[in-house]
Amino acid sequence: xxxxxxxxxxxxxxxxxxxxxxxxxxxxxxxxxxxxxxxxxxxxxxxxxxxxxxxxxxxxxxxxxxxxxxxxxxxxxxxxxxxxxxxxxxxxxxxxxxxxxxxxxxxxxxxxxxxxxxxxxxxxxxxxxxxxxxxxxxxxxxxxxxxxxxxxxxxxxxxxxxxxxxxxxxxxxxxxxxxxxxxxxxxxxxxxxxxxxxxxxxxxxxxxxxxxxxxxxxxxxxxxxxxxxxxxxxxxxxxxxxxxxxxxxxxxxxxxxxxxxxxxxxxxxxxxxxxxxxxxxxxxxxxxxxxxxxxxxxxxxxxxxxxxxxxxxxxxxxxxx
Amino acid sequence: xxxxxxxxxxxxxxxxxxxxxxxxxxxxxxxxxxxxxxxxxxxxxxxxxxxxxxxxxxxxxxxxxxxxxxxxxxxxxxxxxxxxxxxxxxxxxxxxxxxxxxxxxxxxxxxxxxxxxxxxxxxxxxxxxxxxxxxxxxxxxxxxxxxxxxxxxxxxxxxxxxxxxxxxxxxxxxxxxxxxxxxxxxxxxxxxxxxxxxxxxxxxxxxxxxxxxxxxxxxxxxxxxxxxxxxxxxxxxxxxxxxxxxxxxxxxxxxxxxxxxxxxxxxxxxxxxxxxxxxxxxxxxxxxxx
Numbered sequence: 016x017x018x019x020x021x022x023x024x025x026x027x028x029x030x031x032x033x034x035x036x037x038x039x040x041x042x043x044x045x046x047x048x049x050x051x052x053x054x055x056x057x058x059x060x061x062x063x064x065x066x067x068x069x070x071x072x073x074x075x076x077x078x079x080x081x082x083x084x085x086x087x088x089x090x091x092x093x094x095x096x097x098x099x100x101x102x103x104x105x106x107x108x109x110x111x112x113x114x115x116x117x118x119x120x121x122x123x124x125x126x127x128x129x130x131x132x133x134x135x136x137x138x139x140x141x142x143x144x145x146x147x148x149x150x151x152x153x154x155x156x157x158x159x160x161x162x163x164x165x166x167x168x169x170x171x172x173x174x175x176x177x178x179x180x181x182x183x184x185x186x187x188x189x190x191x192x193x194x195x196x197x198x199x200x201x202x203x204x205x206x207x208x209x210x211x212x213x214x215x216x217x218x219x220x221x222x223x224x225x226x227x228x229x230x231x232x233x234x235x236x237x238x239x240x241x242x243x244x245x246x247x248x249x250x251x252x253x254x255x256x257x258x259x260x261x262x263x264x265x266x267x268x269x270x271x272x273x274x275x276x277x278x279x280x281x282x283x284x285x286x287x288x289x290x291x292x293x294x295x296x297x298x299x300x301x302x303x304x305x306x307x308x309x310x311x312x313x314x315x316x317x318x319x320x321x322x323x324x325x326x327x328x329x330x331x332x333x334x335x336x
Numbered sequence: 337x338x339x340x341x342x343x344x345x346x347x348x349x350x351x352x353x354x355x356x357x358x359x360x361x362x363x364x365x366x367x368x369x370x371x372x373x374x375x376x377x378x379x380x381x382x383x384x385x386x387x388x389x390x391x392x393x394x395x396x397x398x399x400x401x402x403x404x405x406x407x408x409x410x411x412x413x414x415x416x417x418x419x420x421x422x423x424x425x426x427x428x429x430x431x432x433x434x435x436x437x438x439x440x441x442x443x444x445x446x447x448x449x450x451x452x453x454x455x456x457x458x459x460x461x462x463x464x465x466x467x468x469x470x471x472x473x474x475x476x477x478x479x480x481x482x483x484x485x486x487x488x489x490x491x492x493x494x495x496x497x498x499x500x501x502x503x504x505x506x507x508x509x510x511x512x513x514x515x516x517x518x519x520x521x522x523x524x525x526x527x528x529x530x531x532x533x534x535x536x537x538x539x540x541x542x543x544x545x546x547x548x549x550x551x552x553x554x555x556x557x558x559x560x561x562x563x564x565x566x567x568x569x570x571x572x573x574x575x576x577x578x579x580x581x582x583x584x585x586x587x588x589x590x591x592x593x594x595x596x597x598x599x600x601x602x603x604x605x606x607x608x609x610x611x612x613x614x615x616x617x618x619x620x621x622x623x624x625x626x
Contacts, residue, residue, distance in 0.1 A: 065522050086528035098523035102541045102624035111537070112527030143624075163527070 275325030
């Protein structure tokens with residue numbers, strides 16, 4: 016449905032987005048994931064038409080929209096700052112686009128009623144955004160995007176201004192809404208948990224380039240590059256060895272047992288459900304001296320305590336270098 | 337209660353307060369008092385005459401003339417300079433090359449003293465050698481005597497005032513525009529709103545606090561700024577371009593009638609106070625403040 020083909024964008028000498036290509040299918044939730052400054056927001060702006068790519072093309076339903084103005088693309092967008100009009104009532108905010116596009120009054124009313132029902136804003140229609148909480152503002156922004164019934168909805172870190180608890184709630188809610196309405200969504204985030212839990216597919220970006228495009232499970236279980244391996248998962252994957260002999264093993268796949276590689280405890284970090292044990296394996300003659308081990312339950316090893324660690328060979332990852 | 341804290345506060349307020357009282361409040365009270373008195377000559381003691389001076393004012397055709405002039409002067413200059421200021425601010429706020437030069441260009445008239453500006457425009461308006469008439473002569477039109485023609489004198493003053501004021505107000509609008517979030521505009525554009533709709537529905541309402549401030553200042557200036565009259569027309573011909581404050585000056589220092597001048601001053605102050613009050617009461621409720 017959406018086809019992004021080799022788009023690039025530079026600011027001066029800095030290449031922010033470099034030959035980015037990916038597709039979004041009908042009804043699919045695609046996350047653009049990456050560390051801050053990797054070019055994901057710029058990519059989204061190019062899709063929205065707020066930035067023009069230096070090269071490459073963007074096709075929506077087979078139509079070239081690369082040079083089209085934002086209004087002519089008929090996309091919806093949810094902004095990080097919500098971008099609600101502060102002087103307009105919630106109702107006017109939601110209907111702004113429909114009025115601009117001259118949708119008939121009774122149609123506006125119908126769509127408003129259903130969207131208000133969907134996001135649960137019934138009591139707040141006559142209020143101004145300043146009178147609402149962060150979560151309610153987020154709902155207004157969502158409603159404004161849904162009411163447009165756009166082919167594709169762009170979301171730019173929509174949850175990053177909310178507190179942790181609300182973020183979790185909204186995450187489930189947005190995903191449920193998206194599936195119920197069959198919306199196609201591009202969702203920009205730097206939070207791997209958001210991407211992993213919400214997206215059908217993830218486009219992982221680093222330094223303006225695509226690192227890997229895959230379903231969440233594959234990104235976790237079959238990372239193609241060291242960057243992917245270390246970006247997905249918390250704590251990140253341990254990388255042992257170097258060069259051709261470089262191998263990766265996730266902290267949760269390392270087992271503390273009686274036989275295996277000798278290691279000595281550096282510190283323990285108790286997380287409730289599990290404990291992250293930082294251990295020194297330099298005795299093995301490895302270059303990478305420290306590894307992290309996810310140990311289920313509460314275990315307090317004393318520093319310097321001798322351990323033996325091992326892992327199943329099928330959990331070991333190798334990378335294309 | 338004058339405890340230690342209060343005393344300190346009053347001491348800190350004293351310098352500003354003494355200047356305000358000496359040069360604003362006391363003269364105001366003095367003028368109000370003086371407007372109810374009259375004296376035969378400079379040396380004769382003044383005596384209380386009640387509303388006699390106001391009676392005189394109501395019957396004074398020159399007062400009504402300058403009051404009407406001032407009304408049209410405000411109507412002619414205030415909306416025009418505000419509209420121009422918004423347009424210029426929108427222009428220099430856009431992302432085009434050379435905006436800092438443009439901003440400077442628009443602001444220059446404000447930097448110049450009114451007397452200098454008036455002298456420049458005196459040259460523009462001169463009947464034979466003036467810039468405007470020379471330009472008109474190039475296309476074969478014989479230009480009028482801008483400042484000497486009773487029908488044109490006041491309008492000519494207005495044009496100059498708009499030129500002088502618009503740049504000043506532009507600065508306020510520019511500052512206000514820069515506080516508006518670019519994401520609001522991105523959102524509006526994505527929703528398919530036209531440039532005019534964005535201005536009408538978003539920019540203009542969000543600029544309303546600035547507009548109220550500028551409006552009050554512009555109207556006050558329409559009554560306060562008369563420096564150019566000294567250079568350009570001296571209120572002539574036949575009071576056609578005379579304004580209230582200049583008439584007060586003439587009454588006090590040319591005709592040496594300080595009692596009648598005080599009466600005129602009180603009327604002007606009252607007029608301005610009423611205008612400012614009405615504006616604040618009417619507009620304040622409709623404005624969205626962040």
